[in-house]
Amino acid sequence: MSKRFLCTPLIAGLALVLASGLAWAGTTFLTMGTGSPGGVYYPLGGGMSVVIQKTVDGIRCAAESTGASVENSRLVGLGDTDMGMVMGSVAYKAVHGQDPFQDSYPLVALFQMYPAPEHIVTTTDSGITSLADLKGKKVSIDVPGSGCSTMAKVILREYGYDLKKDLEIAHLSQSESVQALKDGIVDACFFNFAYPASAVMDLAATRDIALVPVGEDLADTIVEKYPYYLKTTIPGGTYDDVSEDVLCIGDSNVMVANKDMQEDLAYRVTKAIFENVDQGKHALVDIHPIAKQLTPQNAVNSPLDLHPGSARYFKEQGAQP
Structure with a gap:
């Protein structure tokens, strides 16, 4: 058999790998800490990750089941997870290094989800x-x-x-x-x-x-x-x-991020979520009815400072803390 024909499959395979690599080039990968499958955080976070992935160019997002508020505060604060769902009182204590936290974590709110x-x-x-x-x-x-x-x-x-x-x-x-x-x-x-x-x-x-x-x-x-x-x-x-x-x-339920998250990324993620609350094929209210409370007015009512990117989006919607 000709060496030329032996090489053809290898070349084709290499081309496929290169094309795949180019497709992922410039893609941002995000992770989101939610909660246990029995609670609200898990399905709502899963729905949000789908919205982000399906409606924002260049972003892939995966929701992860976690121990919820305390664990998510640590994961996001340490940079091991990009976003996390956290009770407001827990997030506040994480930022200020209060019990049950021994260290303070650089958390900000993308938005309050619901009170x-x-x-x-x-x-x-x-x-x-x-x-x-x-x-x-x-x-x-x-x-x-x-x-x-x-x-x-x-x-x-x-x-x-x-x-x-x-x-x-x-x-x-x-x-x-x-x-x-x-x-x-x-x-x-x-x-x-x-x-x-x-x-x-x-x-x-x-x-x-x-x-x-x-x-x-x-x-x-x-x-x-x-x-x-x-x-x-x-x-x-x-x-x-x-x-x-x-x-x-x-108490509040807050989507937190590390304060080092890029402003434009925070803006695009927040915009995608709030533009798909009750509209489109990925509407969050179809995932869980609590999503009806995802409004700009509720979103800015947070015990943590808002990330500048999400604050910019809510200001455009006429809602400010």
Whole structure:
């Protein structure tokens, strides 16, 4: 057989490799830390990575399942991952080197994804309509050490309650709290999650519920003293029986990046995500309904400084911190 014909497949293979290399030349590869498959971060992050990859020229993006907030803060801060989904309070503590972090990490926010208001839920039969009405009542604040429990204690103490003398505190899980409120074992429950929440809707299906608001002055005091929390509102009509807007203290859920991310890259990534929230074949609302809260107004409400690239995009949309 002629050497010329033997070489032809080799030459063709080499040409294919070279062509493939040229196709990837100039391509930016991004990774995104999400969370466990059972939570919101995982599917939403997967949808965002698809949007970035399909709609932004020259960028490939892969979402990775991680241990969520604390792990993502470290991964992004160390430059091992480009972006990560993190609770706002955790991100703030990572930046400032507060427990559970021993070091500070150079994180900035690309955007807030959605708030997680602290729901204070009761039944209309309880007669509770304000924080003042909780005195002497049995109140569940979630399991010890949880973010919900921590925030509940902040709200109650800043209001002026002595948690050992003025209230009967129960540390029940979310499912246990729902059942206890249904059975009249507790008078009110604190929950921390994005709205609309299945636990509250489950309760509203069998009981007439009420949400207890946090007063404006108290809310201002808390966010000034605890800058990783934010004021947020559960819109009226979110739950049956609750027609008025309800002011809450909440945590945020933030997409973080390392502050060294290039400005133009941050701009293009942010623009792609927000232009595909509810439009196009890759619309994020088709992945998870929480994506409806991906609005420029929500996005800039972050406990971390915004990256200059994403801040530029939101300024173009008329939203600024």
